[in-house]
Amino acid sequence: MSVPAAAQRAVGPSEAAIVVQDLSKKFGDFVAVDNLSFEVSPGRITGFLGPNGAGKTTTLRMLLGLVRPSAGTGLIDGVTYAQLDRPLQTVGAALEATNFHPGRSGRDHLRVLAATHGIPDSRVDELLALVGIPAAARKKAGGYSMGMRQRLGLAAALLGDPHVLILDEPSNGLDPEGIRWLRGFLRHLASQGKTILISSHLLSEVEQTVDDVVIIANGQLVRQGTIDELHGEATTLVRTSGSRALIGALRGAGLEAGDEPAQGPGAVRVVTGDLAQVGDLALAAGVPVHELRVLRTDLERLYFQLTESPENRNRNLDTGAAEPPPEPPVGPPPVAATPDRTGPEETDR
Amino acid sequence: MSHLVRSELRKYFSTRMWWGMALSMFLIGAVFAAFTGGFTLYGELPAGSGDTMIKLADVLPELTAARMIYAGGIQFAYMLALVIGVLSMGQEFRHKTVSGTFLAGPRRHQVVFAKVIGLLVIIVVNAVAHIAGAVLGGGILLTTAGMSVIPDTAGLLQTFALMLLILVVWGLIGLGLGVLLTNQVAALFLGIAFTLIVEPLIAFGLTFVDGGEAFAKFFPSQAATATLSLFSGVDDAVAEMMGAAGEQLTWWTGALTLLVYAAIMTLIGLWLTRRRDIV
Numbered sequence: 001m002s003v004p005a006a007a008q009r010a011v012g013p014s015e016a017a018i019v020v021q022d023l024s025k026k027f028g029d030f031v032a033v034d035n036l037s038f039e040v041s042p043g044r045i046t047g048f049l050g051p052n053g054a055g056k057t058t059t060l061r062m063l064l065g066l067v068r069p070s071a072g073t074g075l076i077d078g079v080t081y082a083q084l085d086r087p088l089q090t091v092g093a094a095l096e097a098t099n100f101h102p103g104r105s106g107r108d109h110l111r112v113l114a115a116t117h118g119i120p121d122s123r124v125d126e127l128l129a130l131v132g133i134p135a136a137a138r139k140k141a142g143g144y145s146m147g148m149r150q151r152l153g154l155a156a157a158l159l160g161d162p163h164v165l166i167l168d169e170p171s172n173g174l175d176p177e178g179i180r181w182l183r184g185f186l187r188h189l190a191s192q193g194k195t196i197l198i199s200s201h202l203l204s205e206v207e208q209t210v211d212d213v214v215i216i217a218n219g220q221l222v223r224q225g226t227i228d229e230l231h232g233e234a235t236t237l238v239r240t241s242g243s244r245a246l247i248g249a250l251r252g253a254g255l256e257a258g259d260e261p262a263q264g265p266g267a268v269r270v271v272t273g274d275l276a277q278v279g280d281l282a283l284a285a286g287v288p289v290h291e292l293r294v295l296r297t298d299l300e301r302l303y304f305q306l307t308e309s310p311e312n313r314n315r316n317l318d319t320g321a322a323e324p325p326p327e328p329p330v331g332p333p334p335v336a337a338t339p340d341r342t343g344p345e346e347t348d349r
Numbered sequence: 350m351s352h353l354v355r356s357e358l359r360k361y362f363s364t365r366m367w368w369g370m371a372l373s374m375f376l377i378g379a380v381f382a383a384f385t386g387g388f389t390l391y392g393e394l395p396a397g398s399g400d401t402m403i404k405l406a407d408v409l410p411e412l413t414a415a416r417m418i419y420a421g422g423i424q425f426a427y428m429l430a431l432v433i434g435v436l437s438m439g440q441e442f443r444h445k446t447v448s449g450t451f452l453a454g455p456r457r458h459q460v461v462f463a464k465v466i467g468l469l470v471i472i473v474v475n476a477v478a479h480i481a482g483a484v485l486g487g488g489i490l491l492t493t494a495g496m497s498v499i500p501d502t503a504g505l506l507q508t509f510a511l512m513l514l515i516l517v518v519w520g521l522i523g524l525g526l527g528v529l530l531t532n533q534v535a536a537l538f539l540g541i542a543f544t545l546i547v548e549p550l551i552a553f554g555l556t557f558v559d560g561g562e563a564f565a566k567f568f569p570s571q572a573a574t575a576t577l578s579l580f581s582g583v584d585d586a587v588a589e590m591m592g593a594a595g596e597q598l599t600w601w602t603g604a605l606t607l608l609v610y611a612a613i614m615t616l617i618g619l620w621l622t623r624r625r626d627i628v
Contacts, residue, residue: 058628065455066448066627082455093452101364101444108363109446115356116453156449 017042017164017195018063022072025058025219032058034219035072040197040212042163045190047210047227048199051307055219056199057095060168064093076164088117092157093166099153102142106133106152109141110159117160127155132181146173154185165189167198171205183209203303217307230302234273235295239266242287249285250278266290350463353454357467361437367471370433371478374426378482381422386490389414411500416508417579418487419480423512426479427519427573430472431540434523437464437471438618439533448627457623461615464524472520476513508577511600515573518607522569525614528622544570566598567606575603 018040025033033055040046050056061067063074065081073080076091084090100109110124128134131151136144144152150170157165171179186209190196200206203213213230215223223230240246243259243266250257250270255277260269270278275292282289361367389409393402406414441447454460488498499505523540530536548568555561565571575598598606 061626061628064452066451068624068626084455087455088453095448096445099445099448101440101446103364103366104360105363108359112356112359112363113449113453115359116352118352 015042016040017077018197019075019078020059020063020072021075023059023062023069023074024071025055025062025067026070032219033062033069036216036219036221037072038214038221038224040195040214042195043190043193044211045186045196045198045209046212046214047203047206048197048214048216049203049206049303049307050199050201050216050222052201054201054216054307056201056216057168058219059216060093060095060166060197060199064091064095064166086117086160088113088119088160088162090160090162091164091166092160092162093168094150094153094157094170095168096153100141100144100149103140105139106137106141106144106148109152110137110156113156114159119159123159124155127158130158131155131185147175147178150174150178150182158189163194165194165196165198167196169199169201171200179205204300207299215303215306222306227299230299231297233271236270236272236275236278237263237291237293237295238268238270238278238282238289239264239291240268240282240287240289241266242285243268245285246282246287249281249287253277253281255281269295350459353459353463354466354470356453357437357463358470361467361471366436367474370429371475374429374475374479375482377422377425377429378479378484379422379486380482381425382418382483382485382487383421383490385421386418386487386494389417390490390494390496406494406496411496412504413579414496415487415491415498415500415505416577418490419483419505420508420512420577420579421487422479422483423515423573423577424570426476426512427515428541428544430475430516430519431523431526431544432537433471433475434468434520434525435527435533435536435540437468437524438527439531439536442531443533451627458619461528461619461622465521465615468520468524469517472517473513476516479516480509480512511577511604514604515576515607518604518611519569519573521611522607522614525611525618528618529614531625569607569610572598572603572606576600576607578603 016039020036020038023033023036024031036055036059048056048060058067059074062069063076063081076084081087081091100106104112107124107128110127111121113119114121114124125134128137131154133148133151133155136148137152141149141152150173154167154170157167171182174182186196186198198206198210207227210227212226213224214221237260238246246268247257247259250268256271258269260267263269272278273294275294279289279292388405390406392405394405395402409417441450450460451457454463484498491498523536526536526540527533530539548570552565552568552571555565566575578597578600597603
């Protein structure tokens with residue numbers, strides 16, 4: 001998780017754990033995935049984001065050999081899924097939480113999968129303990145709660161101790177306690193150096209967990225990069241009664257600075273994350289400081305702008321009946337996504 | 350490959366269906382053998398043109414009577430074998446476990462072959478249950494009639510082996526149907542409706558067509574009956590009175606016919622399965 005950005009960039013395309021190349025899928029006339037290409041770096045958690053119906057699940061299923069691509073390829077460790085010799089020991093996948101026979105116990109579900117790779121029952125019990133459902137897994141899966149299904153799905157994905165994990169909306173249907181547990185669990189897995197590709201329709205759900213993001217809308221790539229790149233350059237807001245003198249002093253120190261009227265009177269925006277330097281420069285310039293804080297990009301709003309702009313609006317939905325994007329949990333109400341708005345809105349977080 | 354077969358067996362034996370099915374097989378064997386025993390040992394049929402009645406037990410050789418009794422439930426049993434075969438694939442689509450199955454076995458033809466082998470084992474278990482039931486139900490009737498329960502060990506073993514063969518090929522036909530149609534209800538309906546309703550109707554229609562019987566004998570149910578060759582050693586006239594359909598295939602061409610049905614459906618299903626999108 002803490003691989004420096006420079007080290008990450010040094011990783012060439014050939015070393016990517018997952019390569020999606022020009023992948024397309026048409027179901028009849030409907031284009032679910034449209035010429036999509038992206039890469040997932042080894043040893044990192046990558047969030048695969050997009051609104052419902054953006055083509056996330058179809059992309060993952062193509063990557064896993066369950067859906068035949070109309071064009072393009074999806075490679076894991078340089079080969080297609082079907083070419084993997086012992087797939088469960090390379091890739092673990094948790095797709096939907098409903099893939100269980102209601103009359104079979106969770107433990108037997110895992111034993112059925114374990115048998116395909118000669119994995120012993122002791123490993124099954126070990127994983128059931130790890131995901132915290134050792135007793136419940138002996139009951140029939142028909143009575144399981146959503147949280148138990150998700151945990152059982154994760155246990156199934158981990159059976160062969162794979163180094164690549166592909167998780168489709170693992171937090172769907174989880175209560176806050178379950179989501180907290182999942183975050184900790186994913187961090188635990190990442191600390192073992194596993195490559196994790198995790199899909200979600202909510203950025204806020206994975207924002208604290210992922211290193212990289214791949215954002216798609218309408219089956220097309222919208223943005224790919226590290227979560228830090230998405231945040232953009234660190235900027236600082238400083239409020240003063242002597243903004244002209246302060247801007248002069250900041251520029252004199254080689255910093256990019258300017259008025260930020262959107263933040264109210266006397267607001268100055270500085271491109272740096274170093275609050276101490278800004279304070280010291282203000283003191284040296286002899287101007288009073290009324291406020292000094294880091295400005296954060298509202299990723300949630302950026303995400304909506306990227307995925308809800310008219311050209312990225314879901315073609316599935318009738319444009320007239322398209323639902324407005326849900327409001328972000330914090331901050332002022334979202335601005336309407338208009339084509340002329342380009343840069344991300346910046347607000348206090 | 351052997352790992353995949355093991356997985357298939359765990360699949361079958363980890364739900365309640367396995368013993369429910371075995372119990373049904375046993376009961377069907379017992380009840381129908383008893384019914385057939387009642388008819389064969391105590392029933393009478395009008396003889397020739399006169400109004401004299403002949404007792405079936407007097408005209409049937411002892412081994413033939415025992416064979417008919419023990420195989421009395423085979424038609425219901427092979428319907429159940431068909432159901433087992435259909436469900437082997439159909440359940441995977443019904444409960445969406447097919448995703449996990451193909452993730453663990455991405456070379457899908459291997460999964461289908463593993464299902465074929467797994468099904469053989471499963472059918473053997475069910476066949477044993479069915480034959481055990483038949484020997485119990487039929488044995489009681491034979492004993493009450495003062496006849497030997499096992500008149501000819503080798504002859505009866507041959508019948509039991511043929512019963513097993515019929516159950517196996519019908520199981521495979523079911524699997525072929527299940528692989529072909531992902532909707533298990535549709536596959537079950539088609540399999541059972543065809544065998545119980547459509548096939549007899551077509552066969553009846555063909556009797557009005559010159560040379561029609563040459564086709565009819567290749568129909569699944571008739572081929573199954575032929576495989577058992579129950580009427581071997583029975584006077585033709587008596588056999589006809591008991592409902593034997595005219596010309597029949599030999600036991601092995603009957604079995605081969607059924608295997609061809611199973612193979613054709615499995616191969617088409619296999620081709621579709623390899624291309625099918627699992628969404």
